[in-house]
Amino acid sequence: MATLLRLLKYVRPSGMLVVATLTLMLLATLIDLLAPWVLRKVFDDGISKSDMGMVLMLALALFGLQLGKSLGSFAQGYTQELIGQNVVFTLRKQMYEHLQRLPFKYYDKAQTGQLMSRMTGDIEAVKNFVGFGGMMLVAGMATFVGTLIFMCSMQWQVTLLALSPIPLLLIVMWMFSRKVGPAWGKIREQMGRLTTTLQENISGIRVVKAFASESKEKSKFAGRNEQNFETNMHRAKLEANAFPLMGFLGGLTFLIMIWVGAVYVANDKMSLGTFMAFQWYTWGIIWPLNMLGWQINIFQQALKAAPRVFEVLDTKVDIESPADGGIDAATIRGSVKFQNVTFAFDKKSNEEQTKDLSKKEAAAASEQDRMEQENRAVIHDIQLDIKQGEVIAVLGATGSGKSSLIALLSRFYDVSEGSVLIDGIDVRDYELDGLRRSIGIVPQETFLFSASIRDNIAFGRPEATQEQIENAAKKAQIHAFIVNMPYGYDTLIGERGVGLSGGQRQRVALARAILMDPPILVLDEATASVDTATESAIHEGLLEVMKGRTTFIIAQRLSSIRRADRIIVLDSGKVVQQGTHRELNEQDGFFRRLLERQEMAAASSH
Structure with missing residues (x-):
């Protein structure tokens, strides 16, 4: 939840675009909800009464609704992409600027391939959710709830009977979500390792060729590539197990509606127009649930990718100018003095080591760290005056x-x-x-x-x-x-x-x-x-x-x-x-x- 809330902060500057996109989505949803209702009128008030003028008027109304939806969809698609690109632009800009500020000791341990993977693939996964998945989730929920309201207002008994497979469908989705999240986490990590191997090989290609180690490097890359393949196939297996079952249960909802609806029409408990509208409305129940499987996929990708980006952004910059801006270096003349200088490459800062300890424990830990640092020191008590x-x-x-x-x-x-x-x-x-x-x-x-x-x-x-x-x-x-x-x-x-x-x-x-x-x-x-x-x-x-x-x-x-x-x-x-x-x-x-x-x-x- 914390990751999701943090991502939403990057959406906030595009607030007006989000409002515009959601408004267009809700209007499109309303049109989708009105269209079957108009179709019901075509059958019940037009065809059944042989009123072709009514049929023509309602057909033109359907045409107008679909035309309006198409125009709105164009604007909606553009604003959705703009929102996603704004988030990507800001994240990449912040990450790149932060990488410029990070000290040498960060790059002593960081892998270039991992950073490239986070800057590209991971941020792209975030964009897919912010610009597409999240918005479609809202649209799907609005469609699902709105469809239920319209269907129940027309014939609540048929609606409830048709929805009987839905609880099982939700259980399948919940199980899929639990498993696909860790799978995407592994994929993101494996992609970082694959990128690292590729980057190192290309950068060091002259050394590889000089030592005739092409076979060894091909074997190393093949190993990484195979791990990436297996991880992706594990994720694909989860999808292959879940999506067909989701589709089957969605189709079962449609079949139940047809069977039960036909029985109610035959017994004069439901009009033919309502039956035809229900066939349209049923897709308003099925597609949001089927799309939910893909949205879970997109959401889990973003949920596993975003922490990898935030991990870089949250890395402390411990070498920077003083808080007051520091002394102007333009007047430097060049005398240098090393005054009792000792330097060791830090394993972990004293603050991190002792923050949860008592005063006595912290003092002991600090002394132990001092002794360890002395043993690790690459420079010992240098005194020079130049x-x-x-x-x-x-x-x-x-x-x-x-x-x-x-x-x-x-x-x-x-x-x-x-x-x-x-x-x-x-x-x-x-x-x-x-x-x-x-x-x-x-x-x-x-x-x-x-x-x-x-x-x-x-x-x-x-x-x-x-x-x-x-x-x-x-x-x-x-x-x-x-x-x-x-x-x-x-x-x-x-x-x-x-x-x-x-x-x-x-x-x-x-x-x-x-x-x-x-x-x-x-x-x-x-x-x-x-x-x-x-x-x-x-x-x-x-x-x-x-x-x-x-x-x-x-x-x-x-x-x-x-x-x-x-x-x-x-x-x-x-x-x-x-x-x-x-x-x-x-x-x-x-x-x-x-x-x-x-x-x-x-x-x-x-």
Whole structure:
């Protein structure tokens, strides 16, 4: 019921359309109820009395009624669809906007295929009920009740006898409704899994082909497809068991009416006109009940689909600007301080864990969570003070916490303990969008959009001039390549940058960050996919870019960090070394071992 009431809130803005649609439906129902009554008059007051003028007048009245109903049905069908589309439009808009606001930790666990399934199929199921099923349910109920009133006013005994199969029909519908609901729930979940498998396969098709794993992927998809098939066939079996029985009981109602009505006509207890009207009216009893089976189907689909949509909408956005809007980030200069920073990927928030506990239990649970968090932490008690304009290199083995440390700067995640300060202000106090615009990032996993190269470079600054875009491309050592492409900066690139090499994609991403002209620049393995000659040229171009700009360089190649003012070495989330290139080379540790390995590799390659 709560889900249904929540759905109705999305219908409320279309209230006038709903009133108009229901009015048209009730008028159509009234016409359907009057038509058999007019037919009764044709037989009883026209044909039986050989009054052809009366017959003609009543026939014209029937024609007028049907013409009016047809015109009303056109308007009704349009407004019904408009109501459904309004709900779909609002739901999709809200869901998409909410997905934009959700933090990184949500996407660490969310499956793209499931989100796509909810955004498309689940919302479409909601529209079918709101725009069609719900309205038809009202029309069916009005038709059923109105028909009973007209029939009982004409001949109540025949009406009650004809309705004798209806209680059994209602029992069948109730049993069907109980079973088909869970079946649709499974179908919606299976469709999400099928979409996820399909999305992953298409996105990773190059990896699949590279490892000759087409057979394995076909087998995986076939398994999902078979599960989806079996789930749908289980639902179809429920329908196949219920719908024919509903149709039989509805037909039985019609047969009883004919038999009993004929007996009453033969005994002069019912006129022939009333008998003919009853044949028409009986369909006003049968079709709403038969349609109820389909409406139950549509209702159960929506009832299982809507919570999947609301689950996304109800996901808490716990990383956003302060309630008062936050401090304007336009004045950021670039000094950074990590003050006793500890960070762990949350399993569950303290608030969720302790809200139903007593104070003593909550304190114990909080302490236990603190210890567990400490064990799960990827960054432990980091203390760093970085001056504005300083170039900081961050080194460490895979999983040492390098990228996690930098992710805290832009509040992709919030610290578990301590604080990250920019210009002496906690990053949580800044206006979020402004904070992120002040930090230019070239991520380790480069993502480009299906658009022109110009649009990709200007993604964060769409108002940039062509000259500014080209200057950024030159500093990223990609301008010469772009101008030699068939359409230059207007060249369209495929999804995720297909058509460019890894190094080319990385340089476009670097140009995108440079164009932002941020006071803080983060290069996360930004030259990992380019050759050493190109890397050297890029670093020469970056010398000007990094002047007066706080820069963090995360790299494995020591050639990338030679110009760093300070090098931070992380191990298991802790700072184990820091200093200049010369200072660290004189110490025994990770840095010197890495330097020796790379020098040996360079020597052996020659």
